[in-house]
Amino acid sequence: MRHFIEANGIGLHIADTGPKDAPAVVFGNSLGCDMRIWDGVLPHLPRGLRLIRYDSRGHGLSDCPAGPYAMGTLVRDAEALLDALEVSDAVFVGLSLGGMVAQGLAVKRLDLLRGIVLSHTAAKIGTPEQWQERIDTVRASGPEALTEALMPRWFTRAFRDGPEARMIRNMVARQPAEGYAGACAAISGTDFYTPTSGLRLPCLGIAGSDDGSTPPDLVRETVDLIPGARFELMRRAAHLAPVEQPEAYAALLSGFLKDIGHV
Template sequence: MKIALLPAADIHWREDGDPDGTPVVFANSLGTDFRLWDKVIDLLPETGFRLIRFDKRGHGLSSCPSGPFSMDDLAMDAENLLDHLQIGSCIFVGLSIGGMIGQLLAHRQPDRIKGLVLSNTGSKMGEAAMWQDRISQIRAGGIESLADAILDRWFSADFRQTAECLAWRHMLVRTPVEGYIGCCQAIAGTDLTDSTSGLGLPVLGIGGSEDLASPPAMVRATADLVTGSRYVEISGAGHLPCVEKPDVFAGHLMTFLKEDLHV
């Protein structure tokens, strides 16, 4: 296991693939750790790409600084990790809050982010009042009290009947409460519409047809903010298509890397 001792948080990270390849950095969703990407990583080439994953603050094995968090805090953690790993430029793949981190990072450091995959995310995700309601429910009853409702938004009905879905439930409810709430606060306070509209880099939007957390129309509208972007929709998948349809997700990612970024 690898821990980067960064200025504001200790970030757990992992590297796979080719250490001399093009860096591709993956950022996961609220309530998950970097194992979110396991199936996709296994499907990517062993050469040509340096594949970096990390647990954002308050998740997985990363530390949980006292909150509330802002999206600037989360983007700064990502910047500091890239500095720590001496990555001057990379392709960034973000899902849900990970996609928001990617959008802000690309705005703050346009020379560093060469391409951006926005999976199941938005420039603005929900209203502040909705997130405050969720925070209040979690403070009263823990993440367990909302777990089944969250899984309904995460996964298609068919996937929710599988044994694997139970493992994702366990991951969700074991997320540190203050880490989960801190990231809810970051999302609640974020609207990236203006800054994302000003991006000038290749962007691929990926939606899931069964996603109730970030509906396909939201993902498409976010991708459409960037001139020249593309959008694809994965049929039969919910909020985490890299889990439900990893082969389809990996195929879209490789097409983007080869045809849009020429790597």
């Protein structure tokens, strides 16, 4: 069921399905995208889970306050969401921006989490100069101006001309410029190498062999900060592997959930 919930002073658009007393899996979306990036994955997950998705601040149908945003604010959004839903002992699956939120949430509120999935993400992504250039472009011309450059990083050549890639292209183009720029600022100001290295919880890292935004070595470097974490490389997949290979992605996620006793 999709609805709005008040969290950290804003309205977040969420989808909350499955038994309310079941083990919870929470999904955090990537920069420029909304909860629909997980649509293909959910049908292939084990039955009996509570599956919670939400549009990040400034994305999708969630409220879009004036930016810039701080990563701490995005983490508090996720924290307030789980508190409002009375969810604890969850597995947080975060892709790109969502993976940074997962790290921050685990550092701040380990009581809420049983495990994390760091998907196509890192403790630090890009440089402030790169993010400022993107912010300037978005403020001048909107997110649509970025789509041609993003698609080769996000999808393999064989996939990027298909209908699913077109859906993502349109999704990015229609994001609020203020929300996109605000989230860019949050990523720009984040370096989680030290706090993430102190985490002690089950972790699965997932990377795409053809990812042009967060290459496999960058993802692995972050995952290796957490003792006992597992790293998986998806072949013939790029940055948005849940869209490009939903069944294979779901298989990795399902295996992790079973390994840690979440299903």
